[in-house]
Amino acid sequence: MTLPTPSTEIRPDLVLLAGRVRTGLGSAADAAETDGTGRETLPFDAVAVRGRHIVAVARRADVDGWNTSAAEIIDLGESTITAGFVDAHVHPLSGAESRHNALMLHDCETTTEVAERIAAFAAERGPEEWIRGFGLSFDMFVGHEITNEPFARAFGGRPGYLLLFDGHSIIASPRALERAGIDGTRDFGNNSSIEVYADGTPTGYLIESDAESLVTDLYPRMPVEARVTAVQNKLAEFAASGYTSLHQMNMEEGDLDVLRALEESGELPVRVRVSPLWRASDPWAETLRRMIALQGVSGRRWHVEGVKFMLDGSIDNGSAWLFEADTHGGGLEPYWTPSAQFTHAIHALAESGVPTATHAIGDKAVEFVLDAVQSLPSHAANTRHRIEHVETIPDALVPRFAELGVTASMQPIHAFAQRADGCDMWTTLLGRDSERAANGWRIADLDRSGAIVALGSDWPVEEFDGRKIFAANVTRHRHGSDRPAVDPHQALSPERTLRALTRNGWASIGHPGEGVVAPGARADLAVFADDPLSTDPDRFAESRVLLTVVDGQVAHRDSSLA
Ligand SMILES: [Zn+2]
Structure with missing residues (x-):
């Protein structure tokens, strides 16, 4: 298996040398071959980039035949080169803003745990400061009504809300409801709703964006x-x-x-x-x-x-x-x-x-x-x-x-x-x-x-x-x-x-x-310390990302390479 060899001279400006390349082209290009010592090797372990594109995928030995006078050559040892993840x-943009200065609740399993987390967060903040929690699991409410009751004391009179795990509903604090002027149900003309108790007073549970935004829009933008x-x-x-x-x-x-x-x-x-x-x-x-x-x-x-x-x-x-x-x-x-x-x-x-x-x-x-x-x-x-x-x-x-x-x-x-x-x-x-x-x-x-x-x-x-x-x-x-x-x-x-x-x-x-490592493709690459295709997945989940390349330029470089 060889990838098409260009007829013109290869003059890369970036050369990556690794342990293997997972081209993503299919089994033939990525199939292991056994060398003379019985060790399995993949057909390719070097990639040449010029401008924004990959110009060659080859073996380390082939690099000698390239004109590398203007190239940065990065030796990444035994690592694995793949196309960059999409x-x-x-x-990313709204998340970077909304999760700033917020409470993360993904790992809480009970409403008591959540209330404790809110109270601790609140203790370090002023009486008028907002408290926003994210990632609240629905599972703690199986068999119970979703209301702000378990958390009301912990908010301590502050405006705030907890976003449920799926991002489609919030539990607003009593003060947040008051600030938003929410005192009963409303018809939004879609499936947004303000949930209420039998007596018509709001429970704090607000479903979908038209209802949620009555509260979330009150939080000042960064x-x-x-x-x-x-x-x-x-x-x-x-x-x-x-x-x-x-x-x-x-x-x-x-x-x-x-x-x-x-x-x-x-x-x-x-x-x-x-x-x-x-x-x-x-x-x-x-x-x-x-x-x-x-x-x-x-x-x-x-x-x-x-x-x-x-x-x-x-x-x-x-x-x-x-x-x-x-x-x-x-x-x-x-x-x-x-x-x-x-x-x-x-x-x-x-x-x-x-x-x-x-x-x-x-x-x-x-x-x-x-x-x-x-x-x-x-x-x-x-x-x-x-x-x-x-x-x-x-x-x-x-x-x-x-x-x-x-x-x-x-x-x-x-x-x-x-x-x-x-x-x-x-x-x-x-x-x-x-x-x-x-x-x-x-x-x-x-x-x-x-x-x-x-x-x-x-x-x-x-x-x-x-x-x-x-x-x-x-x-x-x-x-x-x-x-x-x-x-x-x-x-x-x-x-x-x-x-x-x-x-x-x-x-x-x-x-x-x-999204492949092949000549002519955009040079968007990732280099992992471990091979995603042969490493235990739980180990790969913690593998070092040594390098990423976007549009032919190094975008991330692990500190160990400096
Ligand atoms: Zn989404």
């Missing part, structure tokens, strides 16, 4: 300079876990200014592709014009492309759109109403060649997006469409992704909302022992069906580390947790997982030839 669903720094630091953390590309699934006011400000002083550590969100409540004609006008707005390593939709909410708070009601009677409404307008929007954008990504978690929502794409006229059928999350789908919907060319953009770590014992909110609401609860996160079924499955983190909803997402997708088990694996038959092999975290991310946005 996080196909993430909120000054621009501080945002620029927070985003720079966060993007560097993404690079340090193996990413070279992020697909940002939202666009908040000022985001593009932050990206522009960052590029005034240097290069972004990762590429950022921004897809703005079109809300059902946005004025139709004006939003369509704005979305089309935003396409292609760009800097050097960022650009606006595609439009994000939220067709439904989440299973845990009863706002996912399901074929049949959940066990609490919820799940029968889409978030986007009237839903025919959603199909109309997909059509209007496709006419202008604008790709889309639609949040659809429930089985009915997923079917609705597939139907909308299927209904496109043939001249608009080439635009790329993705469905985000896809948490439960029946057998009949699996083959339709590949048939329609729709990408399944999925987050392996979200599958851990389910517990193997079924004692979690997700399973409780879908029905323990129900077929739809058994059909969760069908990553392997979709991959086998020929669909493009692109993996992501959905940070800050979940952790972002690319190595942990890789491990989670191979083991269906959270790295570092002692809970048993969830639906292990939906795990992918390391080879397929690497593809889903690299090539498929690029394919999902219309660049099927990128």
